[in-house]
Amino acid sequence: MALFRSKQDVFSEDLASQIGESQTLGVQLRRMARRNKLAVASAVFLALLTLAAIFVPILSPYDPVIGDASIRLKPPSAAHWLGTDEMGRDVLTRLLYGARISLAVGVVPTLISMILGVALGVVAGYVGGMTDYILMRLADVMLAFPSLLLAMVIMYTLGGGVLNIFLALALVGWASVARVARSETISLKESEYVQAAKSIGVSGGRIIRRHILPNCLPALIVLFTLNIPSAILSESSLSFLGAGVQLPNSSWGLMVNMGRQFLYNAPWISLAPSAAIMLVVLACNFLGDGLRDALDPHLNNE
Amino acid sequence: MSTLKSIVRRILSAIPVLIGVVLIIYLILHILPGNAILTMMGEHAREEVVQQLSADLGLDKPWYVQFWMYVSGLFTGNMGTSIKYHKPVSELIATYFPVTIKLSVLAALVAWAVGIVCGVVSAMRKDKLADRIGMGFSLLGVSVPVFMTAMVLQYLLAYKLKWFPIQGTKEGFVCYILPAIALGWSSAGSVARLTRSTLLEVMESDYIDTARAKGRSVPGAVVFHALRNAMIPVVTVMAIQISSLLSGAVITETIFSLPGIGRLCVDAISGRDVPLLQGSVIFATALVIAGNLVADCLYSVLDPRIRKEG
Numbered sequence: 312m313a314l315f316r317s318k319q320d321v322f323s324e325d326l327a328s329q330i331g332e333s334q335t336l337g338v339q340l341r342r343m344a345r346r347n348k349l350a351v352a353s354a355v356f357l358a359l360l361t362l363a364a365i366f367v368p369i370l371s372p373y374d375p376v377i378g379d380a381s382i383r384l385k386p387p388s389a390a391h392w393l394g395t396d397e398m399g400r401d402v403l404t405r406l407l408y409g410a411r412i413s414l415a416v417g418v419v420p421t422l423i424s425m426i427l428g429v430a431l432g433v434v435a436g437y438v439g440g441m442t443d444y445i446l447m448r449l450a451d452v453m454l455a456f457p458s459l460l461l462a463m464v465i466m467y468t469l470g471g472g473v474l475n476i477f478l479a480l481a482l483v484g485w486a487s488v489a490r491v492a493r494s495e496t497i498s499l500k501e502s503e504y505v506q507a508a509k510s511i512g513v514s515g516g517r518i519i520r521r522h523i524l525p526n527c528l529p530a531l532i533v534l535f536t537l538n539i540p541s542a543i544l545s546e547s548s549l550s551f552l553g554a555g556v557q558l559p560n561s562s563w564g565l566m567v568n569m570g571r572q573f574l575y576n577a578p579w580i581s582l583a584p585s586a587a588i589m590l591v592v593l594a595c596n597f598l599g600d601g602l603r604d605a606l607d608p609h610l611n612n613e
Numbered sequence: 614m615s616t617l618k619s620i621v622r623r624i625l626s627a628i629p630v631l632i633g634v635v636l637i638i639y640l641i642l643h644i645l646p647g648n649a650i651l652t653m654m655g656e657h658a659r660e661e662v663v664q665q666l667s668a669d670l671g672l673d674k675p676w677y678v679q680f681w682m683y684v685s686g687l688f689t690g691n692m693g694t695s696i697k698y699h700k701p702v703s704e705l706i707a708t709y710f711p712v713t714i715k716l717s718v719l720a721a722l723v724a725w726a727v728g729i730v731c732g733v734v735s736a737m738r739k740d741k742l743a744d745r746i747g748m749g750f751s752l753l754g755v756s757v758p759v760f761m762t763a764m765v766l767q768y769l770l771a772y773k774l775k776w777f778p779i780q781g782t783k784e785g786f787v788c789y790i791l792p793a794i795a796l797g798w799s800s801a802g803s804v805a806r807l808t809r810s811t812l813l814e815v816m817e818s819d820y821i822d823t824a825r826a827k828g829r830s831v832p833g834a835v836v837f838h839a840l841r842n843a844m845i846p847v848v849t850v851m852a853i854q855i856s857s858l859l860s861g862a863v864i865t866e867t868i869f870s871l872p873g874i875g876r877l878c879v880d881a882i883s884g885r886d887v888p889l890l891q892g893s894v895i896f897a898t899a900l901v902i903a904g905n906l907v908a909d910c911l912y913s914v915l916d917p918r919i920r921k922e923g
Binding site: 448449451452453455456457458459460461463464465467468540544547548551552553554567571574575578581582585586588589592593596 | 629631634638641642752753755758760764765767768856859860861864878879883890894898902
């Protein structure tokens with residue numbers, strides 16, 4: 312593989328398209344890094360934000376909860392880059408603390424819904440028959456709901472809080488993953504190497520683990536990066552409506568909700584977290600698009 | 614004939630989905646051991662009153678009997694009585710529904726207009742600056758949270774410039790313009806992307822070459838020949854958008870204080886009004902299912918290839 316990297320672009324791309332599916336993930340990712348600068352910049356941005364969220368107690372001199380009443384509702388300045396809120400707290404500091412929950416809400420429920428969706432989708436696609444029919448009708452039903460409304464109903468039953476958001480968003484998200492996993496499985500099931508494995512008596516579980524799952528992986532990675540932004544947007548909408556993260560915890564959506572009443576005299580309080588959501592969602596979308604271009608075998612040949 | 618048959622079959626296949634929707638919402642909302650009567654009457658209600666009311670409302674029966682009562686009620690348009698407003702849920706939905714419809718239709722128009730224009734411009738100027746701007750603008754719409762667009766529009770155009778009313782529906786049509794832009798922009802992205810990619814695909818086909826050979830200009834070929842076929846997948850994606858439009862309507866209606874279905878759901882949650890929440894979510898989901906059905910049928914009418922396969 313390393314040989315192709317040292318050749319000229321045209322040549323290596325030609326070869327790369329010839330070897331098609333035998334490319335390793337690493338090679339595909341490196342090719343994306345070379346072609347798609349925006350995706351790389353997005354990945355760097357997300358990594359930096361994550362680090363900043365982890366190390367904010369060291370990075371920021373301000374407290375996220377206790378404010379200074381003498382500096383209430385101050386516009387952005389050198390000391391407070393994004394201004395202060397109604398209790399005299401530094402908005403940037405709160406933003407970075409809020410990033411912990413908002414980023415976690417992007418990743419954790421997406422991961423749970425991926426695991427759930429892949430398990431059900433692969434089983435439905437591989438087993439077929441009645442199992443497939445029932446699981447897919449269930450997916451149809453889940454996909455019929457406007458996602459925010461379903462999440463609101465689940466949150467109503469479970470009550471607010473971060474863990475319940477994880478659960479609610481995972482329950483809302485698995486169906487679309489299951490559909491993708493199912494269709495990938497069905498197409499892989501017909502492939503010659505799976506048929507060959509079957510004919511020499513390899514068990515169904517082993518075929519799924521050794522042949523189907525690894526080959527679904529590229530599609531699932533893309534889906535994962537593209538589902539993160541929708542989870543972040545869902546959480547922020549839920550928290551914005553007051554049905555999500557509860558005080559004293561803070562997420563970006565809740566910050567927007569709290570700052571909304573000061574929209575006219577201190578717009579930075581709610582606009583800063585809104586902009587943060589926008590940037591993270593944009594970065595995830597760019598990264599997801601880049602990954603799709605690099606990993607999707609259907610697009611590789613174009 | 615075959616079109617009619619496939620339409621009937623699609624309508625029939627939507628029924629089990631609808632029943633599943635009702636069942637799932639019902640189960641989620643009734644898993645809680647919480648007592649609806651206590652919510653209605655307050656914590657200090659007398660024991661015999663609670664029991665009498667439970668019997669009257671059928672709450673002392675097992676959940677599947679209650680579920681059956683609820684579903685058979687749905688067939689006659691009876692969705693129970695709102696705890697908060699003391700009115701039939703169906704009556705409340707009928708009052709609030711027109712606002713959501715106006716908002717969603719206007720937002721869909723915004724999404725179509727922005728999405729199709731961006732998509733066509735991007736496709737015709739592929740890989741040029743206009744393509745980047747068109748795609749960037751629509752991607753931004755998908756990425757900006759609806760509440761941010763709504764608040765920025767409200768702050769700048771309604772509060773600062775006073776061009777539009779800040780909230781409510783008193784002034785009629787103008788009240789819907791800002792919410793519709795905020796909501797529509799978020800759906801424009803997928804329309805734009807799909808318009809661009811299908812248009813690029815269609816422009817490669819033989820009949821476009823024929824049209825060009827007969828002397829049609831490129832814009833002429835796009836408008837008179839390509840767009841019609843490129844719109845077929847776009848129609849389908851618009852149906853999927855109904856679902857996200859309704860999700861977004863919850864937020865825009867809250868910000869602009871529009872009395873619609875989304876607002877009703879938020880009220881129902883804050884008022885712990887289970888019958889109202891159940892009714893409005895089921896109604897909204899039924900709308901999505903109906904929208905998908907219409908799109909499916911339109912799809913088979915618009916595309917002769919699917920019509921034949923039936």
